[in-house]
Structures are given as structure tokens and as C-alpha cells.
Amino acid sequence: xxxxxxxxxxxxxxxxxxxxxxxxxxxxxxxxxxxxxxxxxxxxxxxxxxxxxxxxxxxxxxxxxxxxxxxxxxxxxxxxxxxxxxxxxxxxxxxxxxxxxxxxxxxxxxxxxxxxxxxxxxxxxxxxxxxxxxxxxxxxxxxxxxxxxxxxxxxxxxxxxxxxxxxxxxxxxxxxxxxxxxxxxxxxxxxxxxxxxxxxxxxxxxxxxxxxxxxxxxxxxxxxxxxxxxxxxxxxxxxxxxxxxxxxxxxxxxxxxxxxxxxxxxxxxxxxxxxxxxxxxxxxxxxxxxxxxxxxxxxxxxxxxxxxxxxxxxxxxxxx
Amino acid sequence: xxxxxxxxxxxxxxxxxxxxxxxxxxxxxxxxxxxxxxxxxxxxxxxxxxxxxxxxxxxxxxxxxxxxxxxxxxxxxxxxxxxxxxxxxxxxxxxxxxxxxxxxxxxxxxxxxxxxxxxxxxxxxxxxxxxxxxxxxxxxxxxxxxxxxxxxxxxxxxxxxxxxxxxxxxxxxxxxxxxxxxxxxxxxxxxxxxxxxxxxxxxxxxxxxxxxxxxxxxxxxxxxxxxxxxxxxxxxxxxxxxxxxxxxxxxxxxxxxxxxxxxxxxxxxxxxxxxxxxxxxxxxxxxxxxxxxxxxxxxxxxxxxxxxxxxxxxxxxxxxxxxx
Numbered sequence: 097x098x099x100x101x102x103x104x105x106x107x108x109x110x111x112x113x114x115x116x117x118x119x120x121x122x123x124x125x126x127x128x129x130x131x132x133x134x135x136x137x138x139x140x141x142x143x144x145x146x147x148x149x150x151x152x153x154x155x156x157x158x159x160x161x162x163x164x165x166x167x168x169x170x171x172x173x174x175x176x177x178x179x180x181x182x183x184x185x186x187x188x189x190x191x192x193x194x195x196x197x198x199x200x201x202x203x204x205x206x207x208x209x210x211x212x213x214x215x216x217x218x219x220x221x222x223x224x225x226x227x228x229x230x231x232x233x234x235x236x237x238x239x240x241x242x243x244x245x246x247x248x249x250x251x252x253x254x255x256x257x258x259x260x261x262x263x264x265x266x267x268x269x270x271x272x273x274x275x276x277x278x279x280x281x282x283x284x285x286x287x288x289x290x291x292x293x294x295x296x297x298x299x300x301x302x303x304x305x306x307x308x309x310x311x312x313x314x315x316x317x318x319x320x321x322x323x324x325x326x327x328x329x330x331x332x333x334x335x336x337x338x339x340x341x342x343x344x345x346x347x348x349x350x351x352x353x354x355x356x357x358x359x360x361x362x363x364x365x366x367x368x369x370x371x372x373x374x375x376x377x378x379x380x381x382x383x384x385x386x387x388x389x390x391x392x393x394x395x396x397x398x399x400x401x402x403x404x405x406x407x408x409x410x411x412x413x414x415x416x
Numbered sequence: 417x418x419x420x421x422x423x424x425x426x427x428x429x430x431x432x433x434x435x436x437x438x439x440x441x442x443x444x445x446x447x448x449x450x451x452x453x454x455x456x457x458x459x460x461x462x463x464x465x466x467x468x469x470x471x472x473x474x475x476x477x478x479x480x481x482x483x484x485x486x487x488x489x490x491x492x493x494x495x496x497x498x499x500x501x502x503x504x505x506x507x508x509x510x511x512x513x514x515x516x517x518x519x520x521x522x523x524x525x526x527x528x529x530x531x532x533x534x535x536x537x538x539x540x541x542x543x544x545x546x547x548x549x550x551x552x553x554x555x556x557x558x559x560x561x562x563x564x565x566x567x568x569x570x571x572x573x574x575x576x577x578x579x580x581x582x583x584x585x586x587x588x589x590x591x592x593x594x595x596x597x598x599x600x601x602x603x604x605x606x607x608x609x610x611x612x613x614x615x616x617x618x619x620x621x622x623x624x625x626x627x628x629x630x631x632x633x634x635x636x637x638x639x640x641x642x643x644x645x646x647x648x649x650x651x652x653x654x655x656x657x658x659x660x661x662x663x664x665x666x667x668x669x670x671x672x673x674x675x676x677x678x679x680x681x682x683x684x685x686x687x688x689x690x691x692x693x694x695x696x697x698x699x700x701x702x703x704x705x706x707x708x709x710x711x712x713x714x715x716x717x718x719x720x721x722x723x724x725x726x727x728x729x730x731x732x733x734x735x736x737x738x739x740x
Contacts, residue, residue, distance in 0.1 A: 226735060232555040237731055239562055243667070244727035251720045341566070390577045397570030404563050408556065 103368050107152070110375040114148045115140065117382050147273045151378050151392075152371040153281040154268075154333050154340065159370025160288045161326045162344020163363060167298040168322045169220060172352075172407075173235035175344035176330040180238055182339055183245040184215035185331040186265050190249050194256050205280070205331055213327040215245070235345075267393035268340040270378055280336050284329045288367065291325050295359045298322045338393060342400035343370060349407050373399075428688050431680065435695035442703040443470075450710045464603065469705065471606055472659045473673075473697035478614070479655035480670030481677065481693050485624055485686070486648050489554060490678060491733055493670040497546075497561035499539055499656045500665035501568035506534045507661075508572040511586070512579060524601040528661065532609070536653040543649055555734070565667075606658045613651045620647065624686040666719065668726020673697045675729060 116123060122136040122144070162175040169179065176182040188211030192204045199207075219241060223234060253262040291298075301308050301318040308315040333340065347370045351362050374392060377399065381390035443466055451458045480493045494500065510531065522530070542564075546557055576584050617624075623644055626634050635641050659666070677693035704718050 230553065230555060232553060232559055233734075236555055236559045236562070237734060239559075240727050240731045240734070244724055244731070247720050247724035247727060251724070254720065385578045388577075390574065394570060394573045394577055397566065398574055401563050401567040401570060405560065405567065408560055408563070 100364065100368070103365070103372070107368055107372045107375065110372060110379065111148050111152060114151060114375055114379050115144045117379055118144065142275045143273070146275045146278050147270050147378075148375070150270055150273045150278040150281055150337060151375050153278075153285045154270075154337050155343065155371040155374030156367035157281070157284040157288045157329045157370075158333055158340050158343045159347040159366045159373075160291055160344075160363060161329050163348040163359070163366050164291055164298055164322050164326055165344065166348055167295075167302045167359060168319060169234060170302040171231050171234045172349060173231065173345060174238075175342065176326060177242060177339065177341055178235040178238040178345060179216050180219045180241045180245060181212045181216045181327055181330050182334065183242040183249070185209065185212035185327065185334050186262065186339075187245050187249045187252075188212055188331070189265065189335060190252055190258060190262065193258060193261065194252065201280070201335075205328070205335065208335070209324075209327040209331040212331055213323055216323055216327065265334045265338050267391055268338040268396065269391035269393060270337055271389045271391065273337065278336055280332050284332045287325045287329050291322075292363055294318070294321060295363055299359050338391075340374065340392065341397055342404050343373065343396060346400045346403040346407070347373060350403070428681065428683065432688075432691060432695070435692060435699060439695050439699045439702070442699055442706060446702050446706045449706065464600070466702065467607070468603055468662050469701050470698050471603070471610060472662050473701045474694045475610055475655040475659040476666065476670045477673045477677070477693035477697035478617075478690055479652045479659070480674045481686070481690055482617075482624070482648050482655075483652050484674060485627055486645050486652075488628070488630065490674065491554065491558060491671075491730075491737065492561070493668075493674065494539075494652055494656045495665060495667050495670055496558060496565075496730075497542070498564035498568055499535075499542075499653070500660045500667075501565045501572070502538055502542070503531065503535055503657055503660040504665060505568040505572045506531050506538065508575045510534075511583065512575045515583070525605045528602065528605050528609075528657070531661075532654055532657045535657050536650050539653045539656075540646070540649055554737075558734070565665075569665075602661065606662060609654050610658055613654045616647075617651050620644070621686045621690075624648070625684065628684050667723060668730060669697070669701075669722050671730055671733075672722065672726045673700065675733070 118139075122139050158176070165174040165176065165179060165181075166172055168174075176185075185208045188208030189204060191211070192199055192207045196203070219238065223237070249262060250259075253259045297313060297318045300311055300313060301315060301322065305315045308318065348362070348366050351365045351369060355362050355365060374396070377395040378392050381392060381395045384390055446466055447459065447462050451462075476495075480495075483494045483497075484490055484492060510527075546560065623639055626637055626639050627641075627644060627648075629637070631641055634644075673693055673696050676696050677689055680696070681689055681692050683689055701718075704721070708718050708721075
């Protein structure tokens with residue numbers, strides 16, 4: 097517990113830092129001297145606070161999503177971008193945008209999440225039917241499937257002049273976050289809490305249909321709930337800030353290296369580390385090339401894929 | 417009953433001639449269909465484009481098949497293992513480290529050769545690291561290659577973001593050609609490099625066949641295994657550099673072409689396999705571009721379609737391999 101408090105303090109420190117870093121210089125002093133109104137306060141309320149909140153919410157939600165998927169699929173390398181969920185959500189948004197251009201955001205979200213859920217279910221069923229033992233196959237085929245869906249999406253986007261939207265969904269970037277443009281992420285946060293409550297059932301479901309039914313749980317319902325949460329959260333994150341690659345894969349694995357596989361104990365840490373990592377990357381992205389910004393997706397793309405490689409190579413003795 | 421495939425296998429020359437004729441027809445059509453404006457403009461303009469496409473197709477086909485010979489399987493390709501993105505990373509790092517001013521001051525051929533040298537070094541290291549004796553699962557190697565590709569691409573993106581916008585513009589302009597704005601100098605350097613490694617490889621082509629028997633049999637038959645593998649890797653590095661310099665990274669084109677070539681020929685003789693693969697690649701690229709550009713008026717869609725079809729083919733190859 098004292099360690100968790102320490103971790104929490106670090107993340108809160110990063111959050112505070114995130115509030116005071118950026119192109120427009122605001123500090124406690126400038127806030128005080130402006131008498132708590134005027135430009136500094138406006139920047140604080142309209143941009144910095146929403147941005148910091150969005151970073152924490154999106155980071156923790158994506159990391160928790162990874163954990164849920166890993167439990168349900170019983171594969172350490174499952175996460176929204178390695179089982180087709182993320183790419184399917186993008187394609188879903190695109191199709192809705194083409195068919196019903198002025199659909200309200202909730203309808204778009206529902207359609208994209210439903211599509212993502214469907215693709216993920218089909219993918220997992222296909223893999224189960226092939227009864228594949230190698231843990232490498234899930235991320236390998238999943239990433240390839242993501243590439244195929246992505247090609248289809250690119251083709252559609254190219255055809256209907258929507259490349260800009262597609263690019264925005266594909267790469268995580270918090271620089272456009274303002275008050276009024278991130279609040280959907282609270283929905284993702286609420287779903288993350290639901291996931292915490294049901295964490296034990298997800299790990300039971302990972303042990304198989306028969307086992308789950310023997311324990312008196314409705315297997316299909318548990319899987320549907322878990323994948324439903326993952327699909328909605330992924331869709332929300334994609335439409336508000338864009339895809340954050342491999343976060344859901346790397347964070348839970350790092351936590352389990354340190355803490356072992358007790359899900360209930362691990363989940364708060366996963367959420368904390370996810371938030372911390374995204375915060376740190378965003379702050380670094382704002383500092384490295386100030387006053388310009390480097391999007392989180394680019395920073396994390398480097399860090400997360402390097403960590404993914406580390407996990408693969410470290411684990412390779414168990415994988416072959 | 418003799419099928420078409422049997423017929424082809426008995427008469428390899430007929431297949432070569434048929435593919436060459438089809439390729440020529442596609443090229444002729446590409447040069448002439450839908451031409452508006454004076455021929456003195458159209459022919460040189462399209463000719464450059466055609467030459468670049470043929471060069472890229474040849475480079476990708478040959479490098480893929482040779483790479484598969486060295487790694488003794490039909491799933492890995494240089495681009496799947498991240499070599500294309502490695503080239504882009506080297507390119508970006510060069511401009512990032514020495515600045516665009518210095519990079520522009522170098523002649524295109526010096527610049528290109530520097531990059532090729534770095535590419536040979538790094539891809540050699542990568543290969544040694546991935547295949548250093550320990551028997552690892554092929555799927556793990558593929559996954560590592562795919563993630564390496566992501567890592568290299570993200571690193572290049574990061575550097576391109578940090579660069580000043582005009583440095584980036586110069587990098588883009590100078591180093592990433594596309595088929596519509598081909599630099600004559602780059603094309604000439606690329607063509608010469610391809611010619612050089614092809615002449616070199618042609619003399620060794622029978623040794624490549626022996627490599628397919630596996631490491632130990634090849635050594636028993638008197639092949640200097642290590643030297644041959646390194647030579648092939650150098651050839652592959654040069655060819656990948658050429659194709660990436662001309663069109664940028666392509667993920668699955670090589671895989672598609674190589675799979676088609678194996679299926680059509682059913683042969684393991686490189687002297688037959690390599691020309692067939694190169695002709696298929698030219699036919700696909702020129703024909704595909706012709707159809708999309710002139711018939712459907714889609715300009716950049718070819719790479720997307722290749723990505724789509726290639727991804728599906730690759731998933732199929734992997735799942736078929738697994739279920740066995």
C-alpha cells in the first residue's frame with residue numbers, strides 16, 4: 097500500500113507538471129498576478145485542465161482494456177490493436193460517417209463500438225476453432241488483420257475524402273483537447289470502474305466455457321460484457337484523442353512482471369501506470385521541441401514498441 | 417490429365433516468354449493509353465515512370481526470393497522483417513544528424529551510397545541477431561520483424577517531427593521520390609546499383625540453388641556457406657535500398673510476387689525462378705497502375721490494394737502453416 101501511495105503521488109506530480117507545461121506560459125504567480133481571471137486562467141480552465149484529465153482518463157482506460165482482453169483471451173499479448181478491435185472501430189466510424197454524415201456522436205460511437213465488438217468476436221472465434229496453442233499467433237494474426245482492415249479503411253477514406261479524419265483517429269494526439277471536447281472520456285472511466293468490479297469474472301472466463309459454467313457463471317454474458325467494455329472504451333479513445341498504440345499491451349505486462357498475476361491487486365497499478373506513462377509522454381512531447389508539440393502517438397510508438405520487443409525477447413524461452 | 421501447371425513446369429521457357437510478352441504489352445499500353453499532349457512530352461515523362469516501376473518491381477522480386485532462400489522459408493520477406501523502414505530510418509537519421517544543408521551538398525550518388533553502406537551494416541547486424549544459431553519459432557521472428565517495423569517507423573516519425581519544417585521538406589523532396597517526380601540522377605544511380613548486384617549475383621546463381629538444400633548439405637557440397645549468405649544479404653540490402661528510395665516502404669508486394677512465382681513455376685532453380693518473379697512483379701505493378709490510373713482514375717490506390725490483398729495472403733500462409 098505505501099508503494100501505491102508513492103505511485104499515486106508520482107502520477108499526481110506529473111499531472112501538476114502537465115498543467116503548467118506548454119506554449120502559453122502559466123504559473124501560480126501569473127495566475128495570482130492576473131487576479132485569477134484573464135488569459136492565464138482561461139488557458140488553465142479551457143485547455144490545460146481538460147488536457148491533463150484526458151491524459152489520465154485515456155491512459156488508464158486503455159491500459160485496463162488491455163488487461164481485460166488478456167484475461168478473456170488468456171494471452172499476454174492481447175490488446176485492442178492486436179485483436180482487431182482498434183482498427184475495426186476506426187472502420188466503423190468511417191462507415192457511419194459515409195452513410196449517415198450528420199449522425200449524432202452517440203450513434204456514431206454505438207455503431208463503431210458494435211462493429212469493433214463484432215470483429216473482435218469473429219477473430220477470437222476463428223482462432224479458437226483453429227485451436228492454436230502458440231501464444232504468438234494471436235498478436236501476429238491480429239496485427240495482420242488490423243493491417244488488412246486498415247487498408248480497407250484507407251481505401252474508403254481516400255475515395256470519400258476522409259483521409260484527415262482517419263489520420264486523426266490513427267495517431268494519439270492531445271493537443272486539440274479543449275473543454276467540451278474530451279468529456280466522452282468520462283464514459284470510458286466509468287466503464288473502467290465497471291471492469292474493476294467484474295475483474296474476477298473475466299479471469300474465470302479466461303479459463304474456458306466449461307469451467308466458467310461449472311462455477312455457475314454465464315460464460316457468454318461475461319465475455320460479451322468484457323469485450324463490450326473494451327470495444328466502447330477503444331471507440332471513445334479513438335474518436336476523442338486517437339489511437340494510443342500498444343499501451344494496453346505493455347502496461348499490464350510490466351505490472352505483472354513486478355506484481356505477479358493477481359488481477360485485483362494489479363488493476364489499480366495498471367490504471368496508474370497507464371495514466372503515468374501517457375502523461376510522461378505527453379509532457380516530454382511538449383518539452384522536447386517547444387514551442388512545437390510531438391503527439392503522444394509518436395512518442396509512445398517508440399517507447400511502447402521498444403518495450404513490446406523487450407517483452408517478446410525476454411519471454412522467448414517460454415514462447416517457442 | 418496434364419493441367420496447365422504441369423504444362424508450364426515442362427516448358428519453363430514458354431512461361432518466361434508469355435510473361436515477357438504480357439509485360440511488354442502492359443508497358444506499351446502504359447506508355448500510350450490516354451495520352452493527351454505532344455508525344456515529345458508524354459513519352460519521356462511516362463518512360464521515366466515506367467523505368468522506375470520496372471526497377472522497383474525487379475528489385476523487390478529478386479530481393480524477396482533471395483532473402484527467402486537465405487532464411488530457408490517462404491514467409492519472411494525483407495519488408496516484413498522491417499528492412500524497408502530501416503532504410504527510411506537511416507535516411508532520416510542522416511539528415512537529422514548532419515543537417516539538410518550538408519545532405520544537399522553531397523551528390524545524390526554519394527548520399528545514396530552512404531545510405532546503402534549503412535543499410536548493409538545494419539541489416540547484417542539485424543540478421544545475425546535474429547538468426548544467430550538458436551532455433552527460434554518462425555512466428556516469433558515474424559512478429560519481432562513487424563514490431564521492429566513499427567519501431568523504425570515511429571523513430572523516423574519522431575525525428576521528422578523534431579526537424580525544422582524546411583529541413584523536413586528537403587528530406588521529403590530529396591530522398592523520397594515517387595513515380596510522378598523521379599529524379600534522373602537517383603534513377604541512374606539506382607539502375608547502376610541494380611545492374612552491378614545482378615551481374616554479381618548471376619555468376620553465383622547455381623550456388624543459391626545449393627543453399628536451398630539447407631546449411632549442412634550445402635557445406636558438405638563445398639559451398640562457403642557464411643560467405644555466400646553474407647553476399648546474398650549485401651545484394652538484398654542494395655535492392656531494398658533501391659526500391660525504398662524510389663517508392664518508400666512496401667509491406668506485402670514482395671510476398672505476393674514470390675508466392676505467385678513459386679506456385680507458377682514449382683521450381684527451385686533460381687535461374688528460372690528469379691526472372692519469372694521479376695516479370696510477374698513488373699506485370700502486376702505496371703498493369704495494376706495502368707488499370708487503376710487510366711481505367712478507374714485512382715492514382716495512389718495501388719499500394720492500398722496490395723496491402724489489402726497481401727495482408728490476407730499472409731494471414732492465409734501463416735494459418736495454413738500452423739494448422740499443419
